[in-house]
Amino acid sequence: MKYLLASLLTFWILSPVNTDPPVWDFDTQLNDYFAAETERIKLRTEQELSAIEDWETYKTEARRELQDMLGLWPMPEKTPLEATVTESIEHEEFTVQNLHFQSMPGLYVTGNLYIPKNLKEKVPAIIYVCGHANVKKDGYSYGAKVNYQHHPAWFARNGYVCLILDTVQLGEIEGIHHGLHRYQRWWWQSRGYTPAGVETWNGIRAIDYLLTRPEVDPERIGITGRSGGGVTSWWVGAMDERIKVAVPVAGITDMEDHVVNGCVEDHCDCMYMYNTYQWDFPKVAALLAPRPLLISNTDRDIMFPVEGVFRVYRQVRQIYEQLGAGDQLALNITAGPHRDEQELRVHAFRWFNRYFYQREGLIEKTAVKFFEPEQLRVFKALPGDERNTRIDESFNTVAPSTDAVLAETSPAEARSGWRKDLDRIFANWPENDAPAIMDIESRVQSRGMQLTTYRLPSDEHTNLPVFHLQSTGRSRQGPTRIILLDEDNWADWSARLAGAFPGGPFWSSTEAKTDAAAILQRELTGGSLLLISMRGAGPAAFSGDEFKQAQIRKRYYLLGQSLQAMQTWDIRRALEAFLQTSETKDLTIEAEGISAGMALYASLFLDNRISLELTKLPASHLEGPYYPKVLRYMDMPAALMLAREKHAIRELD
Structure with missing residues (x-):
């Protein structure tokens, strides 16, 4: 009976101060956020492309940004290719040379070079870059070049040299494309690494190789x-x-299509640049202007839906027409799913014939396969010095270590540089950084304690719960300990809150701890507790399995952000809002692991001095938090050095 009365009392005094109903549907918030951010980027790209005054200047700067987003800024050194032909195959119409070259030392590119017979002059060359096709036999990976061999064979039978390239993942040396959702290599975000950068670099070096070939006209090189x-x-x-x-x-x-409509969930990481400059994809396409460009697709392709292809085409056509090259852009849509349809091939062949041979005739020869996998094999044994399987560890340029920086400059100069770098790392945080105002959603008392639930508007579409727990008998608030609610500690904290404050919207009585009230009362000895939620974690977790969570994180990086960068924003917003109204400025954040790293970075944006107790702080951003390209600028020791200048920091094991 006593427990029933206590429960009724707790429920009875629950009275929301904010009369609007709380919105705690975090999945809807997330979808609204993604839609709004995508629309903002789309509109900015449209406005930018429609207002270009000097195309050459614009193109140069845009290309530099794209280099950066692909991990190619600064451009890697063009080292000797060490090109090697390992075997030749004779067909009555052409010769195939099985070859490899090194786009950088140890980064091997395997391919087949198809050369027409009886050449009397230099001819056009085509680079054929393969899609995802896994060709394995008796445990050996023969590469996607085997699956797509009918393309280069057709080109060679019609007067073109064609170099077909394996990809990093689906080559004779098997590297990794699916690093994020398949292998949990979220540190790629910290390095700013994308396999798209490696594939781009391999393609650029393939051009270098073709220019060494006596058969190739350097002014007639195409790609498909x-x-x-x-x-x-x-x-x-x-x-x-x-x-x-x-x-x-x-x-x-x-x-x-990628972010809002979910196409990202069908794609691997080689499909994406690291979108820190927040481009929509028509801007990528526009960089080919005014060169002849045929955009080709099928009408039932679920990976590249035709509606999105039309939207890209319309924006790119605007650029071509402005440059007086409208006739050099075309769109080919044919019937079919995401498949290598014959109609797609025919239109591609005709496009190259038109611009490289000024031919408009019918395509009389079909594209067919001639060879078994063994015939197109490059390596008899894989090279021992290959870097393909671990190229993600070294491809990008990263910043010197903190010690190396301090050996070259003064601490004051180093700190000044790192502060500027913070603006680059978090460049895509919301533009409105005016302090947030937290509204009280509810206030409930139970067993000598008071729990206030605030609604934190972290951004225009994201509302997060923040819980403030105090003793009711204390006249002054006292110091406040701050806990970041994450996937590691939320189960324990929700069980405590469920036991002491049954009926709350974020916990269930079935998970309640029987001694919860006593535990919380001990936690309140000497002060109060502030429990901060972050989007996608703890009480604000998104629904879905591990695959779905990974795709959510990939959407963030398509927006030029990362989930943990936005969680750091949430922490900063909560701290700033609490400091505005709290009678005490004596705050201590207690955080562990990746949350400790996020707390550290959030503190760098506070004006007030606080204390931080950081347990198992990651030694490097290779362990987290995973911020966009952070390792190109600084690592965790630099952040610690900045924070110690302002705050009291205690590191714990």
Whole structure:
């Protein structure tokens, strides 16, 4: 009976101060946020592309940004290719050379070079970049070049040299494309690494190789490929103007499709740049202007929906027409799903014939396969010095270590540089950084304690619960301990709150601890507790399995952000809002692991001095938190050095 009365009393005095109903549907908030951010990027790209005054200046700066987003800024050194032909195959119409080259030392690119017979002059060359096709036999990976061999064979039978390239993942040496959702390599975000950068670099070096061949006309080099190869065609064509004609097939749609409509969930990481400059994809496509460009797709492709392809085409056409090259852009849509349809091939062949041979005739020869996998094999044994399987660890340029920086400059100069770098790392935080105002959603008392639930508007679409727990008998608030609620500690805290304050919207009585009240009362000895929620964690977790959570995180990086960067924003907003109204400024954040790293960075943006107790703080951003390209600028020791200048920090094991 006593327990029943206590429960009734707790429920009875629950009275929301804010009369509007609380909105705690975090999945809806997330969808609204993604839609709004995508629309903002879309509109900005449209406005930018419609207001270009000097195309050459614009193109140069845009290309530099794309280099940066692909991990190619500064551009890697062009080291000797060490090109090697390992075997030749004779066909009555052409010769195939099985070859490899090194786009950088130890980064091997395997491919087949198809050369027409009886050449009397230099001829056009096509780079065919493969999509995702896994060709294995008796445990050996023969590479996607085997699956797509009918393309280069057709080109060679019609007067073109064609170099078909394996990808990093689906080559004879098997590297990794699916690093994020399949292998949990979220540290790629910290390095700013994307396999799209490696594929782009391999394509650029493939051009270098073709220019060494006596059969090739250097002024007539084109590129094409389907699916993943279609995407790489865009990257290489946008980055290198030695590509004179391009036909990317099933390789582009816009941010609306990828982020809002969910196409990102069907794609691997090689499809995406690290979008820190917040481009929509028509801007990538525009960088091929005014060169001849055929955008090709099928009408039932779920990976590159035709509606998004139309939206890209319309914006790119505007650029071509402004440059007086409207006739050099075309759109080919044919019937079919995401598949290598014959109609797609025919239109690609005709496009290259038109611009490289000035031919408009019918395509009389079909594209067919001639060879078994063993015939197209490059390596008899894989090279021992290959870096393909671990290229993600070294491809990008990263900042010198903190010690190395301090050896070259004064601590004051180092700190000044790192503070500027913070603006780059968190450049895509919300623009409105005016202090947030937290509204009280409810206030409840139970067993000598008072729990106030606040609604924190972290951004225009994200409302998060913040819980303030105090003793009711204390006249002054006293010091406040701050806990960040994450996936590691939320189960324990929700059980305590459920036991002491049954009926709350974020916990269930079935998870309540029987001694919860006593535990919380001990926690309140000497002060109060502030429990901060972050989007996607603890009480504000998003629904879905591990795969779905990974796709949510990928959407953030398509927006030029990361989930943990936005969680750091949430922490900053909560701290700033609490400091505005709290009678005490004596705050101590207690956090562990990646949350400790996020607390550290959030503190760098506070004006007030606070204390931080950081348990198991990651030694490097390779362990987290994973912020956009942070390792290109600084690592955790630099953040610690900045924070110690302002705050009291205690590191715990």
